[in-house]
Amino acid sequence: MYCISILWRIYIKYVLMCCLAVVVVSSVLFAEDLGEGLRLFDAGKYAEAKVYFTDHLQSHPDCPEALYYLGRLESDGAASQSYFRTLWSKHPRHGLADDALYAICQYHYAKGYYITAMKMYRDLVSSYPESGYVDDAAYWIGGCYLAIDQPDSALQIFQSFASEYADSDWRGPALLGVGDALFAQGKYQEAIQAYHRLAVSPVDSNFSSAALYRLGQCHERLGEESSAQEQYDRLIEKYPHSLEARLISGRQEEKAVSAVTRREMYTIQVGAFARKENAIRLHDRLARLGYEVSLAAKQGEGGKTLHVVRVGTYDSREAADKVARRIEREEGVQPQVFMKDGN
Numbered sequence: 001m002y003c004i005s006i007l008w009r010i011y012i013k014y015v016l017m018c019c020l021a022v023v024v025v026s027s028v029l030f031a032e033d034l035g036e037g038l039r040l041f042d043a044g045k046y047a048e049a050k051v052y053f054t055d056h057l058q059s060h061p062d063c064p065e066a067l068y069y070l071g072r073l074e075s076d077g078a079a080s081q082s083y084f085r086t087l088w089s090k091h092p093r094h095g096l097a098d099d100a101l102y103a104i105c106q107y108h109y110a111k112g113y114y115i116t117a118m119k120m121y122r123d124l125v126s127s128y129p130e131s132g133y134v135d136d137a138a139y140w141i142g143g144c145y146l147a148i149d150q151p152d153s154a155l156q157i158f159q160s161f162a163s164e165y166a167d168s169d170w171r172g173p174a175l176l177g178v179g180d181a182l183f184a185q186g187k188y189q190e191a192i193q194a195y196h197r198l199a200v201s202p203v204d205s206n207f208s209s210a211a212l213y214r215l216g217q218c219h220e221r222l223g224e225e226s227s228a229q230e231q232y233d234r235l236i237e238k239y240p241h242s243l244e245a246r247l248i249s250g251r252q253e254e255k256a257v258s259a260v261t262r263r264e265m266y267t268i269q270v271g272a273f274a275r276k277e278n279a280i281r282l283h284d285r286l287a288r289l290g291y292e293v294s295l296a297a298k299q300g301e302g303g304k305t306l307h308v309v310r311v312g313t314y315d316s317r318e319a320a321d322k323v324a325r326r327i328e329r330e331e332g333v334q335p336q337v338f339m340k341d342g343n
Contacts, residue, residue: 034056037056046073050073053070054070057070062091064087064090064091064094064097067083067084067086068083068084068100070083071084071087071103077111081103084100084103084104085104087100092127097128098128098132099133101127101128102124102131102133102136102137105120105124105137106140108120109144109147112147112332114147114148115144118145121137121140122141125141135161135169136170138157139168139170139174139177141157142157142158142161142174142177142181143177145157146181149184149281151181151184151185152181154177154180154181154184155182157177158181161174162174171203172198172206172207175194176198176207176211178194179191179214180214180288183217183288184285186280191218195215195218199211209235209238209242209244209245212231212235212238212239213231216229216231216235219231232248235248236248247290264315264339265314265339265340266315266317267320267337268324268327268336268337269309269338270282270286270309270311270327270335271308271333272298272307272308272309273309274304274305274307275307278307279295279307280295282309292311294309295308295309296310311327311335313340324336
């Protein structure tokens with residue numbers, strides 16, 4: 001009996017050692033598989049990397065690394081989200097879980113699902129307080145409030161952000177958000193102060209061109225055309241290659257063309273509202289996106305006054321249609337193109 005006991009212990013030890021060897025070999029093969037996929041990914045061979053991670057996932061179901069990279073490699077947004085969601089739900093404590101959740105948040109924001117995106121950004125902040133995405137998420141919560149026309153809440157988020165995340169790369173955009181929230185509230189003088197602080201800040205100089213552009217917009221809303229032009233001139237002089245400078249140059253060229261030509265011109269009507277405040281909100285949102293926006297009143301059916309929001313002046317129907325399609329994608333509305341002197 002004693003010999004049988006010894007033999008049994010030897011057998012068990014042998015089996016355990018064999019199992020350990022299998023685990024070690026499997027781990028090595030697992031690492032080698034991932035390593036090859038990562039090498040393909042880093043080399044920009046995305047189609048091959050996708051095949052590799054797909055094959056790996058079949059032999060290692062729910063592998064978090066494979067799910068993550070397939071999420072990044074998938075061109076279809078819904079399919080990409082499926083990978084990220086599986087990773088996040090099945091491996092919530094994995095090192096890539098916060099990356100997956102942030103990708104989910106960004107997808108919802110880009111699709112315009114701002115309420116859902118805001119909730120998930122808050123989940124990221126509370127569930128992963130040590131994540132490198134915490135400040136990103138905190139900023140985008142303010143962006144969500146601004147997108148759903150709650151500038152008062154956005155203002156609170158952006159103001160607290162500057163002190164809580166003073167060293168964040170998102171500090172400049174958050175300071176810009178302070179001005180945007182004030183602008184959306186119609187507090188143009190306060191917005192001017194916020195934009196001016198950012199425009200002259202040596203720490204956040206990357207956002208000076210955007211601040212100068214918005215300063216000009218504030219002065220325009222106050223009817224201060226000469227002050228607005230001063231800001232635009234400073235913008236073009238200091239940041240001639242910036243997006244904002246190109247926007248201003250484009251507007252000035254359009255005005256110059258309008259002054260010397262009598263050709264047919266077109267404009268885009270984005271919305272018509274009985275309530276002026278609704279028209280102003282749409283006007284300001286489009287202006288923040290860089291469009292040349294105008295607000296006018298016209299008589300509707302039954303003699304009722306409608307407040308009309310229009311974008312741009314275009315010298316061809318094709319150019320106006322192109323911009324109208326972009327606005328339709330961004331705003332989820334159905335713009336109408338009219339001749340400049342019509343309707």
